[in-house]
Amino acid sequence: MNTRTSHLVIDPRLDRILRPRSVAVVGASNDIARISGRPLRYLLEHGFDGTIYPINPKRDEVQGLKAWPSLASLPETPDVAILAIPAVAIPDTLKEAGQIGLPGAIIMASGFAEASEDGRALQDYVRDIAAEGGVRLIGPNCVGLFSTGARFYGTFTQSLDAGVPQDGGVAVVSQSGAYGGYIAWLARQRGLGVGTWITTGNEVDLEVGECVAWLAGQDEVKVIALYLEGIRNGPAFLDGLARARAAGKPVVAMKVGRSEAGARAATSHTASLAGADEVYDAIFREFGVYRAETTEEQLDIAEACLHGVFPSGNRxxxxxxxxxxxxxxxxxxxxxxxxxxxxxxxxxxxxxxxxxxxxxxxxxxxxxxxxxxxxxxxxxxxxxxxxxxxxxxxxxxxxxxxxxxxxxxxxxxxxxxxxxxxxxxxxxxxxxxxxxxxxxxxxxxxVSQDADRAVQIVGALTAFGQSFAAAAATRPVLPAPDPTLTAADTLSEHAAKQVLARAGVPFLPERLAKTRDEAAAFAKEVGTPLAMKVSSAQIQHKTEIGGVLLNVSGADAAAAAYQTLEANAARNAPDAVLDGILCAPMAPKGVEVIVGTLRDPVFGPVVMFGLGGVLVELFRDVTFERAPFDIGTARKMIGRVRSAPLLAGLRGAKPSDTEALAKLLSDVSCFAAANAETVVSMDLNPVLVLPEGDGVVALDAVVEPG
Missing domain, CATH: 3.40.50.261 (Succinyl-CoA synthetase domains)
Known part of the structure; x- marks a missing residue:
């Protein structure tokens, strides 16, 4: 089993908040159909095994229980408070909560960051008040949580009107309250035991990652089902997934927002920062998370996981x-x-x-x-x-x-x-x-009713078994950041190549010619046809301005090509500052691939690899991996792309040097991680993978600082 450890500490207050022994319902109503009445109704109907304090200054009694005028008037500090009150009343209530030492509060009201900029400002104000008072928050804009074993139903979801799920080993964490309620209803219908159910809403404080980390430490939790629209705190999410895998607890995630329209909808729904979908795939793959495409699939896999058999072989x-x-x-x-x-x-x-x-x-x-x-x-x-x-x-x-x-x-x-x-x-x-x-x-x-789904279940549980059995990938030791890079730099191709060469990226021998005579001298020195192109920090797409000439043979042709390229740059990119003309021998034959990095706003530096040249945008045969990673991970990355057979050698062709390619990928990942503060993205396109034993060579380089 993978035993990668975590460096984040689980907040001990979560035990009281998520499995409380006492609860205050602020704004409790006698109307059991109202949002402010439902939580109290569910607590009473389903026999909450603890103390309930309805808070309503206008009533002496609510739903048959003694009512209290305020949190400060209670005879004890409850473990958690359900705030079923309007958004504008939240700040003052939280100030009072901090004064009595309340561990946590569930904010059900909407009208915060998901609604408007004013709502975002209110949400930030609420967060600051709670932090100052030491109160952990769930929500706002959530429908609450429940713990079946404690018979605590701190929620207003109408999905519990017909009954609650039986106790069991499934834990649900959903950023959408409506979807969470839907899962609860379906689970009860199919007899699937849900022991813990948490909706996180806008996640002003408690986020999915911290919930997963806490659930990973609960013995009764056997499988964790997630509904995700977007992660804000990448390190906490990664920590939670690492803890779950180390504990042998499968995670089945529904991550929405694959399409551009879906990503926009997710952002507007819970004010999420939805990262690139391919990056989420990389994260799920790294931590052995199964990504479900449908609700029924998610429930099928979660139910199958309760049997606790996870094969490590795929026969x-x-x-x-x-x-x-x-x-x-x-x-x-x-x-x-x-x-x-x-x-x-x-x-x-x-x-x-x-x-x-x-x-x-x-x-x-x-x-x-x-x-x-x-x-x-x-x-x-x-x-x-x-x-x-x-x-x-x-x-x-x-x-x-x-x-x-x-x-x-x-x-x-x-x-x-x-x-x-x-x-x-x-x-x-x-x-x-x-x-x-x-x-x-x-x-x-x-048991399954569908043959395809039956095999899919085997595939999913086998993937979990292989993830649990695998040794933790070795994270390479990072080099020091490149001292020449700053976030304000704009790099020409020549400058970018110099930076990346220091990081281990192999390039062809080249010269930056400042005059036509220098170009001619280099041609005479090399003695083979040249590739010549303009070098300017302001010109990244050189072919579009006539900035590239190939198969330039001889000194006279090199001098003439220099003048042509200089003239094309002056005519088609008049504002660009030209460093000179890059001259290099024509590249040998090899398989073209692309290697790039990007700094994901949530998860940090990520490496992309795939089919290169002009075809990358057409076929999108690419894969991603979080940086940094070792050569073993790089080998797996190479094998994932659909075009991998090209590298293995087709129709008698000699296999390509995939070991050199794997080393390049690992080196690039270390560069990206070491320079995460100053490099937004980097592209090597194309990279030629030469025949086995001959290495790799990058032909072009772009480094975007920031």
């Missing part, structure tokens, strides 16, 4: 009563990163002897004949698990488990077949009444 065995569905599941296995190797030849022969009409490779299609003798079910399962050596098994049982004549005997036969293989993940795919499916779940199986 999948498929047992089916339908050959067609077996093919479908094979296709799904490829999609979800699983291997479907055949049974050993001797085992195939034995299976064929048991079921003459069966297909016995993998998938093992038993056909319906197996239902004539339940002992065959047991023998097939035992043989597949023992002889096939599969890490996981998916069995497609059609509607048989729902048939009255078969349900009991089939379940007994399956249980006997998997006995002794409890460490293997067993997923059953069936269409059956809910009570029949629940009987299999109670027996320890993961």
């Amino acid at each position: 999948l065995g498929i047992l089916t009563l339908s050959g067609g569905v077996g093919v479908q599941m094979c296709d799904a296995a490829v999609k979800y990163g699983l291997d479907v190797p055949p049974m050993p030849q001797d085992a195939q022969a034995e299976l064929k002897a048991l079921l003459p009409y069966a297909a016995v490779t993998n998938p093992i299609d038993t056909t319906a004949q197996m239902m004539n003798d339940m002992s065959l079910v047991t023998k097939n399962l035992q043989m597949v698990l023992e002889r096939g050596g599969y890490d996981s098994l998916v069995s497609f049982l059609t509607t048989v488990p729902g048939a009255e004549a078969y349900s009991g005997p089939l379940r007994d036969a399956i249980l006997k077949g998997v006995e002794g293989f409890e460490e293997r993940l067993a997923v059953l795919c069936m269409a059956a009444p809910e009570e029949a499916k629940q009987a299999y779940r109670d027996a320890g199986f993961v």
